Amino acid sequence: MRKAVFMILLAVVSGSAMAEWFEVGSNEITAIYVDPATIQRSGNMAKMWHLVDFKRVKKDMGDPYRSTKDQNEYDCKEEKLRRRAFSQHAENMGGGKVVYSDTFTTKWKPVPPDSGTQILWKFACVKK
Known part of the structure; x- marks a missing residue:
């Protein structure tokens, strides 16, 4: 019984530590x-x-990478965005060594229509 409780606790802790990534778009180059x-x-x-x-x-200029993670801030009313944090990872799905990271904040820029960026903006801004 004690072993079963430990295994359930381990599964809950492991699951909450991992991001739940949901695919919103892909093409022949990226997902x-x-x-x-x-x-x-x-x-x-x-x-x-x-x-x-x-x-x-x-x-780019540094080590090779297979994935990036970005935190963007979106102005939902004005349809603009800026990047707040960024990291490049050696493996797919944000795995492996972090080969580069930065927490610079970029300038606001408009969300391009019919783009992957617009899909992200809609996902962040549309309340469900």
Whole structure:
């Protein structure tokens, strides 16, 4: 009995520590995921984490990476966004070593229509 309780507790703790990524779009190059549990809304503003999974290894100036995680802030009324935090990961789905990260805040920019960014904006801003 004690062992069964321990296993259930372990499953609950492990599950809550992991993000629940939900795919919102993909193409031949990437797949885009959001974690609905990270949505924070206040007035016309929303913040949310999303993950971009690459089908091929990417390399900018540093080490190669297979996925990125971003926290964006969205102006739901003005249809704008800015990035608040960013990390590149060696493995798919945000796994492996973090090869780069930063917490700079970018300038506000408009959400492009008919884009992956618009899908993210709608997910963060539309209240269900």
